[in-house]
Amino acid sequence: MKKAVVLLSGGLDSATTAAIAISAGYEAIALSFRYGQRHLRELQAATKILKKLGIQEHFIVDINLAQWGGSSLTDGSLSLPQDGVKPGIIPSTYVPGRNTVFIAIALSLAEAKNAEAIYLGINAIDYSGYPDCRPEYLAAYQQLANLASKVGVEGKAPQLVAPLVQDSKIDIVRRAVKLGVPIEDTWSCYQGGETPCGLCDSCRIRDRALIDAGYPELATGVGRFY
Numbered sequence: 001m002k003k004a005v006v007l008l009s010g011g012l013d014s015a016t017t018a019a020i021a022i023s024a025g026y027e028a029i030a031l032s033f034r035y036g037q038r039h040l041r042e043l044q045a046a047t048k049i050l051k052k053l054g055i056q057e058h059f060i061v062d063i064n065l066a067q068w069g070g071s072s073l074t075d076g077s078l079s080l081p082q083d084g085v086k087p088g089i090i091p092s093t094y095v096p097g098r099n100t101v102f103i104a105i106a107l108s109l110a111e112a113k114n115a116e117a118i119y120l121g122i123n124a125i126d127y128s129g130y131p132d133c134r135p136e137y138l139a140a141y142q143q144l145a146n147l148a149s150k151v152g153v154e155g156k157a158p159q160l161v162a163p164l165v166q167d168s169k170i171d172i173v174r175r176a177v178k179l180g181v182p183i184e185d186t187w188s189c190y191q192g193g194e195t196p197c198g199l200c201d202s203c204r205i206r207d208r209a210l211i212d213a214g215y216p217e218l219a220t221g222v223g224r225f226y
Contacts, residue, residue: 001025001026001027002025002026002027002116002117003026003027003028003029003110003113003114003115003116004021004024004026004027004028004029004110004115004116004117004118004119004161005028005029005031005106005109005110005113005115005117005118005119005158006018006021006028006029006030006031006055006118006119007031007032007102007103007106007118007119007120007121008030008031008032008046008049008050008055008058009032009033009042009043009046009121010032010041010042010043010044010045010046010047010049010186010187011042011045011121011186011187011188011202012172012173012176012181012183012186012188012206013121013122013123013164013172014046014121015045015046015049015053015121015176015181015182015183015185015186016121016164016172016175016176016179016181017119017120017121017162017163017164018030018049018050018053018055018119018121019053019176019179019180019181020119020163020164020175020179021117021119021161022053022054022055023179026116026117026119027056028053028055028119029055029057029058029059029109029113029115030046030050030055030057030058030059031058031059031061031102031105031106031109032046032058032059032060032061033060033061033062033063033102033105034060034061034062034063034064035062035063035064035065035066035074035095035098035101036064036065036066036067036074037066037073037074038073038074038076038190038191038192039191039192040192041187041189041192042187042188043060044187045185045186045187046058048182048185049181049182049185049186052182052185053181059109061105063101063105065095065096065097065098065101070095070096071092071093071094071095071096071098072092072093072190073093073095073190074095078092079092080092080093080190080191080200080201081093081200081201082199082200082201082204083201090130090131091201093190093201093202094130094131097132098132099120099122099130099132099133099137100132100141103118103120103141103160106118106120106158107145107148107149107158110158111149111150111151111158115158116156116158116159117158117159117160117161118158118159118160118161119161119162119163120138120160120161120162121162121164122138122162122164122165123164123165123167123169123172124165124166125166125167125168125169133165134165135162135165135166138160138162138165141160142157142159142160145157145158145160168209169205169206169208169209170209170212170213172209173209173210173213173215174213177213177215183210183215183218184218188202188203188206189202189203190202190203195220196220197220198220203220206219207219207220
């Protein structure tokens with residue numbers, strides 16, 4: 001069976017992306033990171049998700065991006081945004097270089113495992129212009145992948161696939177439901193409490209989409225957007 005590395009954070013987008021890869025006929029190899037994020041609830045969610053999706057192989061890589069801070073996701077002294085995503089403004093939750101580092105490691109894993117593709121749950125619509133979530137960023141990285149590896153020189157570089165990059169969050173919810181993604185097991189909240197806070201930007205975007213898509217029972221119910 002052909003193989004694909006899937007970046008699995010434990011959030012809704014990455015879980016849906018994993019299900020898409022599997023539905024495309026790939027044997028999925030999950031790759032997650034402990035990068036100094038505020039909490040590990042997403043990684044706990046990833047473990048549940050991969051079991052339900054039937055993913056057998058899972059790698060967790062430690063790389064401490066929190067050492068130099070620069071993001072409210074890795075620096076506890078910074079406040080997490082709760083006032084909604086603003087068009088044209090990159091939020092403080094942007095982690096400098098995160099996707100560039102993650103994809104580089106995914107390329108290494110993919111080459112070692114003879115994987116044909118790397119599936120990424122990045123999305124350019126709902127997260128207000130993270131520079132490393134844009135289609136042009138992926139296109140440039142694909143060129144690098146073609147040049148920077150033995151398999152690339154041989155014309156067989158893993159393809160970077162971002163099936164959700166232009167989807168709205170409502171579209172992602174609908175795709176998740178159709179593919180049988182265990183949405184209730186995913187974790188998108190920036191906080192690491194027992195239950196999602198319902199107030200951070202990630203919760204607000206997720207809950208709004210769940211409600212608008214017709215699945216209010218899966219929302220936290222404590223958001224301030226409705």
